Amino acid sequence: MVETGKEIMAGRSGSLKRWILPVVLGILLAKGLFEAGVSVVGWTNQRKATAGTEMFLEEVRRTIPEGARVYLCAAHGGLQAANALYPRPVHLCRPEEAGGLRVSSPDAWVVFLTAPFDRARCFVGKARDFP
Amino acid sequence: MIFLRTFVSLLVLAVTGAGLAAILFPGGRRRGLLEFLGLSYILGFGTVGLVSVVLMMAGARIGWFLAPVLAVAGGMALLWRRPRELRLPEFSPGALGPLLVLSLALAVGLWGVLARRNLGYDADAFWSLKAKSLARYGTFRNPDFTVPGTRPHMGPGYPLLVPAVHAWIYWGTGSMEGGPLRMAMFLFFAASLAILWSALREAVPPVPCGWLTAAFALIPAVQTGDSGGAGGWCDYPLAIFLLIAVLAAGRWLQSGAWSSAGLSSLALCFVSLTKMEGALIAGLGLILLAVAGGMRYGLRGAGLGVAIAAPALLLAVAWAAAREVVLPDPMRDWGSIRRGIYWDRLPDILLLTASHMLRFKEWGIAWLALGAALALQIRAVGRAGALPLWFGLGLIALYVAIWMAVPGESARAAMQDNKKRLLLQAFPLFFVWAAWRLPALGLVPAAAEDVPAGR
DSSP, X not given: XXXXXXXXHHHHHHHIXXXXXXXXXXXXXXHHHHHHHHHHHHHHHHHHHXXXXXXXXXXXXXXXXXXXXXXXXESSOHHHHHHHTTTSOEEEEOXXXXXXXXXXXXXXXXXXXOXXXXXXXXXXXXXXXXX | OHHHHHHHHHHHHHHHHHHHHHHHSOOSOTTHHHHHHHHXXXXXXXXXXXXXXHHHHTTOOOOTTHHHHHHHHHHHHHHHTOOOOOOOOOOOXXXXXXXXXXXXXXXXXXXXXXXXXXXXXXXXXXXXXXXHHHHHHSSSOSHHHHSTTSSOOSOTTSXXXXXXXXXXXXXXXXXXXXXXXXXXXXXXXXXXXXXXXHHHHTTSOHHHHHHHHHHHHHOHHHHSTTTSTTSSOSHHHXXXXXXXXXXXXXXXXXXXXXXXXXXXXXXXXXXXXXXXXXHHHHHHHHHHHHHHHHHHHTHHHHHHHHHHHHHHHHHHHHHHHHGGGSOOOTTOOGGGSOSSOOGGGHHHHHHHHHHHHTOHHHHTTHHHHHHHHHHHTGGGGGSTTOHHHHHHHHHHHHHHHHHHHSOTTXXXXXXXXXXHHHHHHHHHHHHHHHHHHHHHHTSSOOOOSSOOOOO
């Protein structure tokens, strides 16, 4: 029996609906679910780090009076930390510059922020006490 | 107390916009109420920012009193021009599904809002400190913007519409926490869904329209994260201002109503002061509206199209002049752009952008579906209702042109950072156009009511 062009097209369309589309969508869905799982784990870890940073910055805000200039050394997120410390004027520097940091006086405030956040290695205090 | 103050602050924005919406809203339309409420909040948001920036450019200092004064004016306008025929959206048992999904999307967005205290890195680095500085000094002519090394923030010369609104929320709530700002942006997101629903409803029946709106709200790149609709980036507000401008321009093209022309012009003004690229988008608007107006109404229409976009361009020029007092922006060294185009970058740019479009965890199959709709409806690109598509394509062309003109190796870096922004800005335009084409594709029935198509 000879198939007409119309029947051939209908057959192809049937395969498309029956096999190709479900397989493609299934792969996309599986990929999406996997990536969503990875994202959730990453987000949870990031959330913990963010909460730690936020608590530390709250401590910094309580410690350093408004208006006092802050020398802020941060590997990443320095601008975000500078924003959190507003209205204190902030001088940003990179952590590798912290050792040779030139401050206006030994009484200047220094904040050292690690990335990823590690409270034990972070510092807030006067320049003279900076390790 | 802060919740109450946040609520009152956001209500002030909505009342300001309600007055404007009452004047500029095309009356007598069946799907009125949702769009009116959404427009009220978004127009209030934009207007408080726009008036603040214009006053600051003129040398004035803004203060907490500005938004309440605008709200009183908005309230009086609302009493003067009470909107007519504001009806609730039709409800049927079939609408329950999309309503539940939409509620889920909003709940996820709200959870994201309540779980975070700040706006995220980009928003904090670019915008939050500007808002705090405006709340502190009442003007951008202050040491944070003009004296090097005072307080670091990215892009000191960026337009200040959104930070000015955030400054008002800081005043209104009495707090400089990020929470109230996140709530304001969440409401912006919710309001934008109302506008989107209303736009889709012009061509699609209620139930499919609900599903489409829910699908839009659930796209991760649109909704979640720091960059999405409920986040703190300025790309989503820009996208929605532009969508309102284009939808209103479409209504003007169809009906010739001055109110639609006015709404389009106002929304384009918001666009021009929201981000740096707003100035270029205003230029794009001038060209496209002049052409579309010319095709519809002849020379007079072309002139009107120019008139709609001209205020936005003038504002962009005024901002460029005013920001001369501000620190130079190290991220945007326009002077070093080569006098020529790097054509050899084009394949790389298109490939990177396309690969980002196909990132499943950001966009799902949204861009794939839009591409399919474009391929199947390519003949419709010249027909009435294609204005959102042309604006979307123009926006992509603008970005690609900029990336091809950026000097040295920074082009790839600029693409890496900005392709996400481009897609977010252009997506609602493509989405609305593709949804309007669904009845022609035979995938949904056409909206068969007496709703005047505003496209």
